[in-house]
Amino acid sequence: LAKTTQPISMDSYEGQEVNITCSHNNIATNDYITWYQQFPSQGPRFIIQGYKTKVTNEVASLFIPADRKSSTLSLPRVSLSDTAVYYCLVANASGGSYIPTFGRGTSLIVHP
Template sequence: LAKTTQPISMDSYEGQEVNITCSHNNIATNDYITWYQQFPSQGPRFIIQGYKTKVTNEVASLFIPADRKSSTLSLPRVSLSDTAVYYCLVGDTRDSSYKLIFGSGTRLLVRP
């Protein structure tokens, strides 16, 4: 499983766009990139998943450059409720033994 590296913490203010970048230099050909959000004492919540280029859904965008060695989660106009830990994970989601290996994540603090 490819190791990921992301900032330990980030601060932002309400209404700003937040970009969290994750490095995954050893990503394999069949690996997908998945981001989860976790609030204290709650289960991780799926945000977005992608393989290459750009993916957008109702809550976030995911930018993946051509070499796929990094990815950036973009949260538009954050609010206080976006304060959480964000995890970047990579793996072959089609593998029958696919399991999630969580790192420490990025603690995002959104200030008023």
């Protein structure tokens, strides 16, 4: 099964760019890489999804190298409200089924 590895925690300051990297060495050909954000007492919320190269939306960018064994979530100019846990998700295709496996997440703390 594909396993994801992320840093347990990161600290940053308001206005800085934050890059969170996730490694997924066993990613399968058909797997997409999806990132979620979770605040306390809430369910995870979708941020961005990609398959290869670079994807950008209004809140983040996702960089995926050619070998797809890792991905980097980039949050530009973070604010205090970006303090949350960030998860990368890679699906595990097994016998035609889809088994999403979340990593332990990265706890990002943004300081004033």
